[in-house]
Amino acid sequence: MRDERLFPLFAGLETLTGVGPKLKPVLERLVDGEAVWDLLLHLPERWVDRRVRDSFDQIVFGEVATVRGEVHAYHAPYSDKAPHRIQLFDGTGFLTVAFFRADGRWLQGQFPLGATRIVSGRIEDFKGERQMTHPDYIVDPARGEPPPEVEPIYPLTAGLTNKRVHGFALQALSAVPDDLPEWGDAHLVAQRGWVGFKAALQGLHNPLEYDEEAFQRARDRLAYDEALARESAFALARASRKRRIAASVPKAPLAQGRLARTLPYRQTGAQVRAVAEIAEDMASQSPMRRMLQGDVGAGKTLVGAMAAVQAAAGGFQTAFMAPTEVLARQQYETLDKLLSPLGYSVAALTGRDKGAAREGTLLGLADGTIQVVAGTHALFQESVSFQNLGLIIVDEQHRFGVQDRMRLVGKATSPHMLVMSATPIPRTLAQTVHGDLDVTILDEKPEGRKPVETRAIPDTRIDDVVEAVGRAVERGEQAFWVCPKVDVDDDDSTAVGRHAALKDRLAVPVGLVHGRMKPADKDSALEDFRSGRTKILVATTVIEVGVDVPEATIMVIERAEGFGLAQLHQLRGRVGRGDRDSFCLLLYRPPLGDMARERLETLRSTDDGFEIAEADFKLRGPGDMLGLRQAGATDYRIIDLSRHADLLEIAKKDTSAVVEGDPDLAGPRGQALRLVRELLTPRVASSAG
Template identity: 50%
Template sequence: MGIMRPESLFALFAPLTTLPGVGPKIAPLAAKAAGGELVRDLAFHLPTGLVDRRYRPKIHEAELGRLCTLEVMVERHQPGAMGRPYKVHVSDDTGFLSLLFFKPHARYLAERLPEGAMRVVSGEVTERYGERQMIHPSRILNLDDPDLGVVFEPVYRSVAGLSHRTLARICGAAAQKAEGLAEWADPALVAREGWQSFGAALMRAHAPDGEDEILPSTPARRRLAYDELFARQIALQLSGAARRRTPGRAIVGTGAYTDALVAALPYQPTHAQSRAFAEIGTDMAAATPMLRLLQGDVGAGKTLVAAWSMARAAEAQMQSALMAPTEILARQHYTGLAPLMAKIGLRLEVLTGKDKASHKRMVLDGLATGAVHAVCGTHALFQQGVVFQQLGLVIVDEQHRFGVADRRRLIDKGFAPHVLAMSATPIPRTLAMAVYGDLDVSRLDEKPPGRAPIKTIAMSLDRLDEVAEAAQRAIEKDDRVFWVCPLVEESDKVDVSAASERFQDLQAMFGDSVRLIHGRMTSKEKDEAMEDFRTGMAKILVATTVIEVGVDVPEASVMVIEHAERFGLAQLHQLRGRVGRGGKPGHCLLLYANPLSEMGARRISKLRETEDGFAIAEEDFKLRGGGDLLGLRQSGIPAFKLADAALHADLLAVAQRDARVLVEADPTLSSPRGLAARLALHLFDQVDPETFLGTG
């Protein structure tokens, strides 16, 4: 499918400065609020609330503390002195009111509120020393102002320096640019749901005429959600079709290495692992390249499945590459897998950017000649000088941490290799369908034997002394302690300062055995702190960023999470899974601030009653919706702008079916509806069928 953008979308993909009233000062603020620099980004920046200006009493009938709109006569101005506010005295036939302004522009106020003029002002009325007041009215209008008829005013997520009124005006102007686009939805569905066109629904979403109009269940919001889900499902259908057309190499196993691998284990694989072996074996034996996602809860044994897959590839004289997002994880995989692979006669090496030149040369020679059967590494694996003799299997660990281009560059080292993506983030089925479509998924939903249970304890932050004592007891037993400080939204300075303070407190107690990791450190500094903790030079690791998923420190037995109520359920579960990995019982201390909200209490209660990551992910999905599951930004799952996979789950099934029917009937999207569907693909950044896991 061509990627030329259709002309009817040019206005939506134009810079924000093409909108009336958006100059070089407002444009960067609007871009920050909307999360993008195009008109389309503002059009998709939907209101989150509503100001209701219908209450229009007289001055002395106005309910104190309630937003009201008053029609008043401007009596006189009283400039403030000595830090006092500037006052404008106004009246109606029931009494007087003072409008108060702090740090005012006197000339501006004289122009907006000339003495003797009638004006309409909006704000909350308060009373002080018997005088009725309104501090900084949110609206000052003339009696003939067209905005006077707007009684419901949408409220948006904004940024400092950009007023809600300005943002509402330019978002509405942006939405108008979507008028008249060709219809891509099934006409029968549009009629059944009573939907307007996409453009009309977008404009309606920006001009709600009541509290209910903000809800995701309104027809306008459901229409927009469907369109976004539909575009993604079409992209996934196209991606799947392209993959099925790509000839690959069938890897038919002999069992020589895989049987030896299982026999060499000191335990029996779980039923879930055996099921994954069978599913992967079947996929690799097909001529179409495998694309499978292996989802395993923390400690569910994904590494063994990776080893089995590498052994299967080696049975057909094919090489494997396992790509991890960090050097620590790449080396950890190597350390865990190399002895097992050597036991069955296979050579595994590690390749990262920090290796010595002599080691790199040795690995590169082995990969080129086929002497190295498998390699674990970081981005170093897809650099120019890396040449494989026969790359047949690519395993991507924590696949969401790599960009599309990264995965593609590694896959291009082979001839249509089979791809296994691994993730320790349990994703609810509904969300998996929304994000990955028909992708084949293997789930490891059992824990291997020998994993100690983790005791989860909830405590008030007031009991920090007791927590420090628990940390002391763990250290005396030569255990390690993770100590996590929460992320504060949009304020990494606050994060760093809070974590630094906690670090200093703990250093005062435990001396040089404490290390700190936060978002402003370089990768090298983080790696060094992590390595000190792993080797035992440090016993306590204080961190703001979520501890690397997959980082394995068997000696860690205590996880302290401050302000646990601020974390998502699935995130708390991921953190908890960092401890209890070395056979010793683990303890997870959830510290919360009082008073604990009902939502916070539910999360903590659910975490205490189960260690099943999939059950927890489903509950998190219900509690938080799909909009920010796990903090989608942290999990790497592409976030939706207009849809919520939890609240619009019924539409997801419809969108998936509609997309499948359309692509099967019109695989090149060249029919009138197919051409309209191309608009949706462009509009929602889905033009490339390789956008998601379809690239590996």
């Protein structure tokens, strides 16, 4: 039940004076919500200092300034395109106020000669003289109030002015209760010099003075409140999970050792640590919810196979879920190669399986003779039942919705779950992005894997690149060719156009895959390339994860300057999976901008996905990083991950301690946390169920 003190904040926007039926949908679109509280969360993006300057000689070109002067002269326009000009004088110099296409009589009424006026607006350089065009404010100090000392400036949409949005925000502030308790850690609030929750909102929407540091402290305070809300939700989810009873899967060092001895390579230290952490989780009586995050080629599948061996040794079944048919088949082939020689029964279940083969697989899952199954969404259909499902492994987890994972969880009683992702994100953000999951990072690559040589090439040399691809195909190799768009008439770097051009030029089988194709056609095109029936695959970024083709040695990326670093790194990871030298050719259209040049240079200089993720984060911010939006990291209303990651970590520790000592949130601090969760928790669902 919502605390009644919050009722006014969750009233509809139409309860504000001036918001009628026509304006209501416009305002709702702007603030991304329907309640008064959504309006208050629509924070100003900047503030304008409107304090009246002492004299004209204090102002500089390019700034917004508020000044007082005497009307010295009025000059009518000498042509239709010229402005009206009013000269103000303050004893130290002149300022010209310019108006285009204005009513001359109205202007002379606003600026009578000899009168004092306050004007506020941006100062321009007009032939070396100070000029203000169309001031934001014109005030007669004898009759009206000067502009507000500080004016919040909001993001806007068509149909709304800044003045109206600010007026609505001032009304909304009155709905914030005065008697809300302090939900933050008192020591931290004092240490950071933060004001209270309502005062922070007032300091942003209705500041009494211009103070950049105060604005930032108020925003940091609200970001901390949002971090508390989110992390307390996750802390409660973790506590609830710990109270659930899961079957303990005994550790199986002997069985896992047998698998390790069959490998043609040594496990990395990171893999060994990951296997140990997962084994510990599975042996407990609480359901494991762990994220295994590893760069391209870090060996996540082997770690998953080790967990499946532990499950099988304990008499449990394992379900590997992949987002596409091709990836599920690929996962099956890898697991079959690793586990079948050791006597484990491995099967695949996808939409392609029909008739007797499907029935046989369903029967084997139901009677327990199949110990490990790799599949797609087909795994959680009603017709699928398991005898003793103990472990679920979800590959490329951000491609699944929470409901998809929950339907598979429903096939057993509190099964353990491992979710895997090849999308590197900055280490500092891993825990905050993945919410209530425990996180294991594979930060080493297996020995002997050849690095992919990365070259940046202007697209004026595209003919040379086509010839190089042709020579590679003649040597028995395969190549990916990635285009940024499917098919646009005025752009030649499209998948459809490039597919036709390569077929014509090289006279070899060339495949095509893009997001507009039907899933079955897409899977068929990927399978043709994987099996070697096509030698070149022209694609959009739909192939950025998972497709494993050891014979593919060349990755060409057209218009590479338009891709994010993380995405380029994912695409590069599709090659270099065999024992031949591999290349990633970044075709760019010159001239390159500074940021694009820095991105391509970063990619050429390192193959460390986490280092690349850090660089991408600094260059582009969290909203553009591959995978973060799907993972729920950018659904914050206030938090800026590039500034507030430390607050998320502080809030995580703080709320975990509160929930541990007061699991029902019945005490004063717990009840206060309930309030902030009500205000600032988006519809957060547990990341893994």
